[in-house]
Every structure is written in structure tokens, then in C-alpha cells.
Amino acid sequence: MNPAKLSLIDAEELARRLPMARAIAALDEALRAGLDPEADVPRSVLDVRAGQLLLMPATSSSYAGVKIAAVAPDNPARGLPRIVASYLLMDAATLCPVAMIDGSALTLLRTPAVSAVAVDHLAAADAERLVVFGAGPQAWGHVEAVRAVRPISSVGIVARRPGQAAELVERCRSTGLPAEAVPSQAVSTADVIACCTTARTPLFPAEAVADHAVVVAMGAHEPTAREVDTSLVARATVVVEARTAALREAGDILIPLRAGDVDTGVIAGNLSELVRGAVDVAPGRPKLFKGTGMAWQDLVVAAAAVDGAP
Template identity: 35%
Template sequence: MRFIDAATVDRLLPYETLVDVLAAAFRDGMVQPVRHHHTVERAKGAASTLLLMPAWTDFTKGSASSKGHIGIKIVTVSPDNNACGLPAVMGQYLLLDGETGAPQAIIDGQRLTARRTAAASALAARYLARADATRHLICGAGALAGELAAAHASVRPLRSVTIWNRSPDKAAALAASLRDKGMDARATEDLTGAQGEADIISCCTLSDVPLVRGHLVAPGTHVDLVGAFTPAMRESDDALMARGNVYADTLGGALKEGGDIVLAMQSGALTRDQVMGDLHGLTRGEIAGRTSSDEITVFKSVGAALEDLAAAIAVYEALDDQPIT
């Protein structure tokens, strides 16, 4: 069995490759049961959360390989970890042989998740962002923000990246890091003005109040909403959802867990008919993506287990002749 660390994930999963890998996974489909969510109570301190996200090759399809793979992501969320200098969220991905169940690899779950999440947004942008999009605004400066910049640059001719964050120092630090990688990046404290100048807006925050305002977004903008992951969280307001054609990574997940969609539908600002479809439909050609240069498109991502499995298979198969540990 191989142990694949974060650096190896980065090296073996360039976005130009990973976006195509996810496109094939959404087009062909995989089996992904409802994720398991368990609360781990403690006598002292905050409870932890255990998340289990399984997926496997659809062996019932005639086109499926005879073996395929089974995979499961194991994630723990431990709020008290900050006090002891550990990340609150930790995870690993276990990849198994689809025929025998034999373990094949344990993969760094945090890096795998970050890269597949950014790649899914870039895949959506391939269908939904204008082909001439050059200006990218990113709301948030966490670990995912830099990945979103790199992933979108792999599918659109981006010339500039603007970073906004509630902490200006963190935005400035990320912008400097992106410049070191050759990107034209800057930080801003003017979120209002930056929204009207962007061709693509990505949000990767834990906000429960709207950051992207519909009346500020210019015609033709593509909005990528990644951060909010519960029905009570949102990064956009009702006005944006009412103006835009809305898509999701998976309809089942987004209609249940995507707060931007759920809250806008509850208020009546968004109707079910305005939710055009998901990455399954886009990659299969069942629904249209962007159809005009002035429409506003919105992509809501909540994450899908097939993204993890597809990325895990890709990094496992891409391994060179490294010693097996």
C-alpha cells in the first residue's frame, strides 16, 4: 500500500489534468451514497464531528472496468484542536481495490479535497464563464483561495487576480504569494468596487451573511460559491440568485445543503426552474451552459464524493516507480 503525501498530490494532479479527470467522472458517474455524519461527544471540551464519505465505481455499467475502485474519505472536525496547535479539520482518503477490497493507498485528505474542490469550480467555469474572462476576484484568503486562482487560470486566460478578505493582512499575504508564482495579484479592501470589475468572482469563506451583492455584479459575470456548506450559510444575496442562472456540482447536494440556494428559494427570490442543472448534465451535454455574453451565471459547490474518488484514482495511477512503503 502506498502513502501519498500532500506534496505528491500537488505534483501528480496538475489542474490541466484534474479538470479533465473530474469531467469524465461527472459524465460517466459513480456510486456515492449519502455521507455519514456522526457527533463524537466528550465528557470535557467540545464535541468532535466524524464525517465518512464513500464512493465506488459503478460496477453495474457495462462500460465499467472489471475491477475499478472503492474509496472513502475520513474527516474529523475537532474545534478544540486550535488550543494544542493542530488543525481543526483533518482527513485522509483510503483507496481500495474494487474487486478484492485490498487497500491500495492512503492519501492526504486535506490536499486532495482542496485540489478537487478547486478543479470542480474550474470545470464549471469551463462551461459557465465567458471565454474572454480575464479578471478574477476571490473573496477569502484561506488555503482554498490560492487553489481557486490556479485552477481557474488553467481554463480561462486570466490576467489579474484580486483578493479580498475580512483580514486585509491575510489578503495581502496571499496576493504576495500568488505574485511569487507569476500571477498578477493584488489585495483590496474595496469589495463593493471589486465586484463590478470582475469577470469571475469566487467565494471561499465561512460567511453566513452575503458578500456578493446582485446589484453590484456586472452583466456577463460568473460567480463561483464554494465556502458555505450548510443550509444556514450563504455568500451571496437574494438579488444575485434572482438575476443569475444557477448551477450546482450536484443537484441533490446543493438543493439540500447549499445555503445560497436553499435560503433564496425559501424567500421566493429563486425558483426551482432557475436552477438549471449540475455538472452531470453539463458534462453529458444534457443542459446548456452559458448562452450569451451578458448573462450572469452562478455555480454553487457543496462537494461530492465522486470528486474525491476520481482524484484519488488519478493520483494513484499517476505514481511513478516510487518505492512502495
């Protein structure tokens, strides 16, 4: 390995190389070109004293890559990020390292970009009211991402900590986007609802969600945690990143499945099928996109950052 040829891409450089709109486009194009999310390698999870270590490898015809992510629940109390990660991108033919990327910044880019791909194919063209649950980095990323695909004119922030909510409201307003802290009941006014929390139980009742609304639930990747209730899963057109991942990790789907309240047929399609127009999106029903985070997403975005660098 020649260190002089290894690109080191920190958060600032990643943002310069790959703005949100281009990350969304890269993911959409990869899915249209035939990428199969069902073939993704399952992440390995190791429980450690401070939390969890996640190992997420993926390959394509051009690149191989692996993200090592650490989830440390006590970090925010120490003034540190809850999730920290590193990403190594390698040439597929030789497996020689090509770039080392700030994995936390990569996650903060690719996760909302994936959500935005789903929103772009599920939400009404004139969707303008966004309600976000959570006020952390992913919440801001989802504001930015949804705004890239829909004409969002106002944002409501639902958060447990008033200080964090106020900071996110101000960040939205600083970009010219009207925003305010709102109670959870504000979901009834939303065209798009983004759930970006560490909640383990549902954030709002299904009956509060309008028939035309799109709900994105991306805050949990554990079989015992969920952000939306059983009634919403049963009522909505449900799209997942991949059936394999959802049936392995997505508590939002697995909890009602195990209770016998729904069956696997509740999943209308995966993200690839949605992008290719192969999902029957029924009118008069809300839409639910459930994401857990997958390794192919990191690889696609990392490759786009390297290949598209000016």
C-alpha cells in the same frame, strides 16, 4: 492487508502525481464518460464537541473509497488547519486497500478542480480578471485552478484579515500573476468571482456582479449558511454539482427556496449536464456555480493520482 503494497500519498506526493490541470481533466473526463453526480452517497455528519466529523464514501467500477473529514472551527486560532482529513482508496473487486492519501491535500486539490470544470464551461474564453473572497488554502487553490482554464491576468483578494490577504497577494505575485488586496466592491470588475470563505451571510450584493461574470460559491455546505444573496440566485443561470446535494445542503439555494423567493426550477442543471452541453446558458445573465463538495469527486481525483502515477 500487506502494508508494503499500500501506497502512502502525502501532500507533496499528491501534488507531484497529479498537478491541478490533470485533476481538472480527470473530473471532466469522468463526467463526460457518464458519471452521475445524482447517484452519489450522501455524506454522514456527526456533530462533536470540537466541530463535525464527515464520512464520505463512493464507489466506481475500479475503486471504492472513503474520506473521513473533521471540521474544527477553533483550529485556526491554534495554528492548525480548520479541516483535516484522511482518504482510503480500495480495489473495487476485493476492497483491499490500495492507497492512503492525505485527505486534506486531496480536498484542497479536488474542490478548486471541480470549480474549474464549471468555470471552463461557463466563463467567457477571454475571462482575465479574477476576484477571490477569502485568503485561506482554498482561495489559493481557486487561483491556481481558474488560472489553469482561463487566461487570468490579475487577481483581487477580498479578505477580513489584512495579513492573510497580503500573504496570498505575495503568493500570486511570486508566480508572476499581478494581485492586490481589494474591497468587496471590486466584484463589479470581475470576470470570475470565487467565494472561498466561512461566511454565513452574503458577501456582496447581486447588483454588483456583471452580466457576463461567473460566480463560484463553495465555502458552505450547511442549509443555513450562504455566500451569495437571493437576488443573485434569482438572476443567474444556476448550476450545481448535483440537485440532490444542493437541495439537501446548499444554503445559497435553500434559503431563498424556503422563503418562497425562487423554486427548484431556478437550478438550470448539474455539473454532468453542463459538461455534456445540456444546460441552457442564457446570454446577458451572470452564471452561478454552487458547490458543497461530494464524495465522487474525491474518488475520481484519488484514482487519477494512483492510476496516473509516473
